[in-house]
Amino acid sequence: MRQVTKLLTRTLLHGASIYALLLICSCQTTLSSSQTANESESSTSGTVAPVGFSGRLELPLLAHSDKLIEHTGFTLVYNTHHRNAQWVAYELTREKTIKGVERTDKFIADPKLSEVTALDKDYYKSSYDRGHLAPAADMSWSETAMKESFYFSNISPQVPSFNRGVWKRLEDQVRWWAASDSIIYVVTGPVLRDNLQRIGPNQVSVPELFYKVILVYKPHEKKGIGFIMKNEGSSLPVKNFAISIDSVQRATGINFFPLLPDDEAKNLEQSICRTCWNWK
Numbered sequence: 072m073r074q075v076t077k078l079l080t081r082t083l084l085h086g087a088s089i090y091a092l093l094l095i096c097s098c099q100t101t102l103s104s105s106q107t108a109n110e111s112e113s114s115t116s117g118t119v120a121p122v123g124f125s126g127r128l129e130l131p132l133l134a135h136s137d138k139l140i141e142h143t144g145f146t147l148v149y150n151t152h153h154r155n156a157q158w159v160a161y162e163l164t165r166e167k168t169i170k171g172v173e174r175t176d177k178f179i180a181d182p183k184l185s186e187v188t189a190l191d192k193d194y195y196k197s198s199y200d201r202g203h204l205a206p207a208a209d210m211s212w213s214e215t216a217m218k219e220s221f222y223f224s225n226i227s228p229q230v231p232s233f234n235r236g237v238w239k240r241l242e243d244q245v246r247w248w249a250a251s252d253s254i255i256y257v258v259t260g261p262v263l264r265d266n267l268q269r270i271g272p273n274q275v276s277v278p279e280l281f282y283k284v285i286l287v288y289k290p291h292e293k294k295g296i297g298f299i300m301k302n303e304g305s306s307l308p309v310k311n312f313a314i315s316i317d318s319v320q321r322a323t324g325i326n327f328f329p330l331l332p333d334d335e336a337k338n339l340e341q342s343i344c345r346t347c348w349n350w351k
Contacts, residue, residue, distance in 0.1 A: 128288060129160040129256040132326035140183050140224060144216030145205040147224055150263055151186040153276035154193075155227050158260040158325060159204040163249040167212040174207050175217055181224035189223045193271025202229030204259050206242040227261050228270060228277045232304025238281065241298060241309050245285060247351040256286040258327055262299070278302055284316045284327050286339070294347045295328070295339040310350055316340040 130146060133139070137148045145161035178201055180188055194201055204225050210216035219225070229238065249255045261278030268277040284297045297319035298312045316327055317340045331339065 127160075128286070128328065128330050129162055129258060130330075131158055131160065131258055132329040140181065142183075142216070142219040142222070143213055144210045144219065145225065147204075149181075149184055149186065149188070149224055153261075153263045153267070154187070154189045154273055155261050155263060155276055155278065156204055156224055157263065158258050158323075159225055160256075160258045161205055161209070162254065162256055163209055163245070164254045165250050165252075167209065168246050168250045170208075170211045172211050172214050172217050174211075175221055177218070178221050178223060178226065181222035184224055187273055189226065189228075189271065189273055189275040193273050193275045194228070195271070197228065197270045198231075199228035199270060199277065200231050200234040201226045202234040202238065204261075205257075206246075208242065209246060209257075227281070228275060229281070230302050230304065233281075233300070233302050237300060237305040237307070237309065237312075241283060241300070241312075244309050244351050245283065248285065248287070248348065251349050252287045252289075252292070254287075254289070256288065256328070257283065258325075259283040260323075262323055280322070282319050282323060284319050286316075286328055288331075293335060293339060294344060296343060296345075296348060310345060313343060313345055313348075315343040 127146070130139075131148075133148070140147050140149060144167075145159050147159040148157040149155075150157045178191060180190060201223075203220060204227060205220055207217060207220045210220040245255070245257060260282060261276075262280035262282060263276065263278065267279065269275060270277060279302055280299055281302060282297065282299045284295065286295045287293065295316045297314050297316045298309070299314060299319060299322060300312050319325075320327055320340070327340070328336065
């Protein structure tokens with residue numbers, strides 16, 4: 072725990088929430104009991120992907136019983152205990168950042184999930200936004216992808232000032248990078264842990280923290296970066312929340328980008344080069 076705290080203290084820039092830092096550290100010892108008790112809700116061990124998914128650089132390491140839900144623009148693993156996605160992963164290219172279709176704003180249940188999920192009634196009078204994990208704007212290249220981005224499997228309860236503020240600015244920054252770097256790999260989701268507040272008849276967990284990890288992997292350019300943000304409004308620049316991918320792995324228990332060769336993974340995940348990125 073002492074080493075984790077030192078690592079996070081070094082990587083979190085001055086000005087980011089101290090409370091967020093404490094929550095990140097606490098996640099190491101209080102990861103959801105449902106995750107540790109039920110392999111289907113954990114992404115910390117197992118295989119990279121079943122037949123048909125090999126070579127998908129964006130996919131985290133999968134537990135043997137993880138159920139991959141694949142949609143047109145993104146793939147996810149759902150945590151039924153928390154009624155939130157464990158993670159959502161997708162590839163974003165320069166071409167996909169060109170807006171082609173309008174938002175649908177029609178939130179519906181994911182037809183590929185037989186488990187109980189969040190629904191509109193869970194958010195009714197809750198004071199929380201239905202916040203996207205894979206943003207609708209990243210799916211505007213396809214009518215189907217746009218529609219599927221409004222599945223509740225891709226939605227988490229977010230404070231309005233967070234969803235419409237700093238989280239949106241981070242989403243805009245990621246699209247900016249996709250447009251400038253031609254292709255990036257993104258994994259995003261909530262940090263799920265015990266004793267989270269719950270809303271609605273389906274008892275949907277309200278995450279206190281959200282994360283994104285981004286990878287650029289081209290022959291002559293390889294770089295990675297991570298973010299963890301508290302579920303609250305902030306006027307701080309997005310850059311202030313930048314940390315190493317390894318720090319996000321420690322906070323979530325998720326092994327990101329397991330297909331990377333070991334030597335490259337160490338270099339890309341354990342360090343962070345903020346000046347290597349073009350900040351909007």
